Amino acid sequence: MTTTIFFIAAVDAKERFTFWEGNIEIGSTKKVYQLQEDLARKYHPFHNSYASEIYKLTDNRKPLDKDIANDELSTFNVLWQNTEMVNGRTSIGALSEEDNFAVILQCNAPQVVSAPSESEEVAEEARDVVGKIEQDFQKFVHRVSTRKTPSVLAHIRDHNTNQSSVHTAMLDGRFAANDPLLQSDLNVPEDVLRHTASLLRSVSILAVPLERVSNLDGTSSDYISAATTPMYINATSAVVEVKADLGSGGSDPGTQSLLSYSRFYCSHERAKIRKISCCPAFLIGIAGPWLVVMGAVLTSRTIAQLLSPYEWLGYSRLFNDQQVYRIARLLYALRLSIAELHEYYARLITPVVQPGHIHPRFCPSVTSFFSDKTEISFVYAHPFEQDFTCVTFKATRTDTQQPIVIKFVRQYGQEAHLLMAKHKMAPKLLSCTPLGDQYDDLSLVAMEFIKGQTLQDAYDPSQPLPDPVRRAIRAGLNLLERRWIRLWRSSQAQYHAC
Template sequence: MPTERAVYAVLIEDGYVKNGIIRVKIDDDKDMVDLLREIENQYNSIPTQDALIWLPNEFLFFGRSAPEALRARLADHKLSDVATPAEYEQTVESIVEMSRCQLDVQVKKTHIIIEIRRPPARARPILPEEAQLDDFIGVLAQKYKLVVAGARKCESPSVNAQSQSYNAYQGNKFPILDGRYNATAYGQTIAPPIELFHPVFAQFRANLADTEIVIPEDIVRDTASLMRSSSAIQVSEQPRTQQSWMLLSNILNQSFHQAVNFDRTLADHIYLCGDTTVDETAAVVIVEEKSELGAGGSEPSVQGSFSYLKFWADATHRQIREGCCCPSFIVGVAGPWLIVLGAVFTSQVIVQRLTDYLWLGNSRVGNDDHVLRIARILYALQGSVKELKTYYENLKSQPLKENKLHPRFFPSITSYRFNNKDVSFTYSSPLELAETCVTFLATLDGEGQKKVVVKFIQHYGAEAHKLLAELQLAPALLYVGPIDGCGVSYGKLQMVVMEYVQGQTLAHAYSDESLPGDVKMAVKKGVDALHNEDLVFGDLRRQNIMIADATGEESGGDRVRFIDFDWAGKAGDVRYPLHLASCIRDISGALEYDLIQKDHDIKMLHSL
């Protein structure tokens, strides 16, 4: 029978060591996941979904002195210096160690440290003053330079792609933004869709969905040959490498070779565009190949990401690198599996999967549909590779200058269609420095430098925004609809263009005080208007409501503007996102990915 153990813990929340000790009883054969559940049962105020268990490297007595002792250790050290992350499969018995003093009496010991790292709240950023917006460009340029310098010093792609090295790299200050993160560092690694930065990726995705495209017979035949050769089990990489890259060359209608970087690192295969307007080469496609999944201890799409980073950070590609966001395709091949990725380099490297891992094996009789599906994907890639090559052939050098706008930091979309006319605009700055930023300050061309806010998002509560704009409780909408960039389809991505409201968010204007009665009444008026039309706002916090600068004798209530409708929509139809911040859960009572209900808005309204 398992023995019931008492586990003692010190709590760290948002970097601060909390006073007091946590004590739970649990059977010694339970693991760390069970332990976190038990802690949540007994201490429901602790958000264990955001918790990480650490094991102290040195003895910490149980009692009132334990938090103070830990604070002393952390005064000159990081938590990772004084403790080790627990493995989730570790048992309670393995972490409970009883020490004995000289009198042979058992001494209670602090067995674990619980660190709570709450994800950053998703909130509309406070709109900075103009001088601060200008500073954003300098910060982005400096980050870009640091990523380049760091990439030149880092290990080779084959080393960095190993699990331990990959985890360490993703825990540093500037990880590759590919969605994978170091659990102990908890850094942000998601980014806006890469098709926003170059239309070639949008065109590729559109062609994947177009079932009307006729696939040439030679592509179908070569695809079938590639699938047949991929079905053979290979222990050594070389036989597969020779055959598959030749077939890929035929299908993509391009020649591949190996390109050695200045530090002597290289990708398995790379297709270079050398006919550029400057005396440099550009990586159009980077291919990393393994004989089988798991061979070499790394996954080819990860190794391809580091090969991309190494190539574009190399000094021999500086003019092209500083002239654009370095769009490249990455192809990962592992035995009978193939994946296509896209990559761009803004202030950091962004890598995103454009396909799932595709099964190239032949395991079913008469499986023509599968062959044609793979052929369609590879044919779409062929067209996009050709398009990207043309782009690099015509690229003009545009050096990165101090505190000057550069297109690498902004989407490539610079116009929208309104009343059968193209309305163009010029970006001024992102509205926040977060890697996830999809909202930008811009000026309309030929409109007397009229300021607007441009954002790109898949779902947008346009109906809710229009309703409140009519009540003068939201910025005027100039455009909401599909992105129409030179005939390229961007799928479900939408563009939103609205007037720029000068002012402060309620969080900034009333940071340490209650809201004035007229302001709160105006907010309630907006919520009631939405609810009367069966609409919800979803994220009713001070950060997402502005108080516009006064232009006359308006009261504070007359100047209230709701500014973030990303989650708004029909009640019971739209959902909260994954990784919902605890501050929203605690106030609204919602769980992550819950359907948004009117009651959530009402609870958040009362908390304002």
């Protein structure tokens, strides 16, 4: 049969939707998720199968046309207030012909074909960077939601294959190994299973209910701590995977919890959450008497950080009060943090995204620095490189709307930068702020943004640099050398004076 999908809108770099009328032929016995795949193939075949979302209007008192849709369903915020997402498992035949539906396609803005001015070119470049990140994220979500299940991928061989691809790898610091690290076909003894169950019950000190929640595709982790959201879609603050012992079944519970987390938040039914949030959660792996805790977020990729090593929870021959204190402190900190995440999800709101700027979900959480005891807030525009390891961003000050550069470093030559800036050989340094232990001793460096080109972009790398450029570089090196010599002589004089 032919079902009119009423109105289809493309999501691009602009805030407002643009609706048009569309239709498609699909059998009444098929499911809505199959309709979504057909719509994506028909209207935007270069996107993934989950690039479309179908919403049903909650108010059908007046007929919907494309003009009304453009006026009254102009943005996601308005759309979510007046519609509900159609479940992907719903049968097409169960949809009422009296209802109005809107389809949102995840696609990017068309390219500008006319020759842009210099300022337009910069703005277009920023939009292109933002669009590429959004598109790459949608592809990653599709790959996670359609590949092998977490329990299969957690096996060493499959995980090596997963980590060897830049398109599917989890950013958890693990790389593909040539040989399996763990292999075991052992049958688990009953006493080990009983001890594992006892260990799981002991985790009740976290004071949060753990339950099993299945995704639409039938996959699920062993347990999650479900959190409510204003969109009436369950999030999770913690994902738990349990194994009888390390190496049991050939998979690592820490790795499987990370894969289960990715599958949970990349599932189609949680599209609304990942549109506005980086989906923070804790990952808990339990293997017999061992416990590991990680933190995870979903930006353009899944990023995980080890928060504790594998902790031994078994009994020693002698009572180890230091071990008890260490484990208790870990579990209590985890308990408080999970409760805080529940509050975060309960108050989840759509952030404001400035035109030409990247969505905050893709950016670091640090959004201010101090300069001369004055706090300066900023928003991220885009990273300077299309690389997951890039830690340097173009940003915009919220007070002056001036562009600045933000970078995160573990070490920085602040004195050298100040010296070079004083002689007009470097941008003005606005701040070099240590972020503390909670950010793994990183520092935030803020400086003025100077429009220009790199040497590689400005000159042919196969040719010698022009003499004026070579002289300017040499002048900068000489300045640093003279400063270093003065500091060395001063330190030597102080040493001999002592």
